[in-house]
Amino acid sequence: AQTVTQSQPEMSVQEAETVTLSCTYDTSENNYYLFWYKQPPSRQMILVIRQEAYKQQNATENRFSVNFQKAAKSFSLKISDSQLGDTAMYFCAFNNNAGNMLTFGGGTRLMVKP
Amino acid sequence: DADVTQTPRNRITKTGKRIMLECSQTKGHDRMYWYRQDPGLGLRLIYYSFDVKDINKGEISDGYSVSRQAQAKFSLSLESAIPNQTALYFCATSDLPRSRGTDTQYFGPGTRLTVL
Numbered sequence: 461a462q463t464v465t466q467s468q469p470e471m472s473v474q475e476a477e478t479v480t481l482s483c484t485y486d487t488s489e490n491n492y493y494l495f496w497y498k499q500p501p502s503r504q505m506i507l508v509i510r511q512e513a514y515k516q517q518n519a520t521e522n523r524f525s526v527n528f529q530k531a532a533k534s535f536s537l538k539i540s541d542s543q544l545g546d547t548a549m550y551f552c553a554f555n556n557n558a559g560n561m562l563t564f565g566g567g568t569r570l571m572v573k574p
Numbered sequence: 575d576a577d578v579t580q581t582p583r584n585r586i587t588k589t590g591k592r593i594m595l596e597c598s599q600t601k602g603h604d605r606m607y608w609y610r611q612d613p614g615l616g617l618r619l620i621y622y623s624f625d626v627k628d629i630n631k632g633e634i635s636d637g638y639s640v641s642r643q644a645q646a647k648f649s650l651s652l653e654s655a656i657p658n659q660t661a662l663y664f665c666a667t668s669d670l671p672r673s674r675g676t677d678t679q680y681f682g683p684g685t686r687l688t689v690l
Contacts, residue, residue: 464616495678505617505664505681551616555679560624561632562609562666562679564616 462487462554466565473542474573480527481537481568483552493555494528494535495562500548508550511535542572577601578682580665586688593652595685597665604669606648607679608632608640611662620663623648655689662686 463486473479485494496508511519511528518526523543527536539546552565578599587593597606605624609617619632621640629642637659641649652659663685668677 497681503662503684503686505666505684507678507680510678553616560622560630561619562617564618566614566616 462489462492462556462563464552464554464563464565466550466552466568468568469566470569470571472571472573473539475542475544477542478538478540479542479570481539481550481552481570483535483537483565485533485535485552485554485563485565487533487554487556489556491557493557494526495553495555496524496526496535496537497551497553497564498546498548499551499567500545505551509537539570544572544574546570547572578665578667578680580663580682580685582685583683584686586690587655588690589656591655591689593655593687595650595663595665595687597648597650597682599646599665599667599682601667601669601680602645603667603680604645605667605677606642607666607668608638608648608650609664609666609681610634611664611684617664620650652687652689655687657689660687660689 492513494511498506509521523540525538549567551567553562581596607622608620611617623629623642639651665682666679668679
């Protein structure tokens with residue numbers, strides 16, 4: 461079974477600064493997919509970014525980028541130029557090649573301070 | 575308009591009552607999922623359905639049942655609700671992989687259920 465670990469329960473960052481959220485996972489599979497989801501106070505789960513394990517290039521989406529280290533089973537999220545609207549819970553998630561279940565980490569609560 | 579909707583958004587009920595949570599989607603996706611989120615935790619899969627005739631148990635299916643009435647509708651039922659089923663419930667959808675790889679799941683707004 462896969463496990464996903466987020467070791468930072470809470471983090472804070474000043475507006476306009478950069479912050480990195482950590483995620484590690486454990487799997488015996490070679491092909492899989494990793495995601496970061498954002499859950500603001502509205503509780504909606506919003507996809508932030510996705511990474512295919514077979515791609516060596518790190519995914520980027522505007523101010524959001526990942527550092528995917530397959531050998532180390534690490535998948536961190538970097539948020540550049542943090543904005544107040546980035547305040548939310550962030551969940552790292554793993555999906556295997558069958559696509560039938562997302563395994564989530566416990567989440568990191570990020571607060572962006574003005 | 576939202577692509578994935580859930581009704582009700584909030585519900586308070588009593589122990590032993592039957593509860594149904596409904597999910598509808600306009601994304602045209604074949605795959606639908608029900609997850610549960612407990613405070614301070616990530617989501618856990620209850621049931622999933624790859625099409626109308628294909629329903630599968632997830633990680634925590636005990637005490638729950640589902641019905642896939644149509645491609646666009648997937649309902650979750652608690653036959654006899656108990657307090658430890660108090661949680662936030664999410665429906666999600668995804669499409670069949672178009673090419674190599676898995677599918678991204680898109681979530682509804684969630685239903686907050688409280689069982690007294």
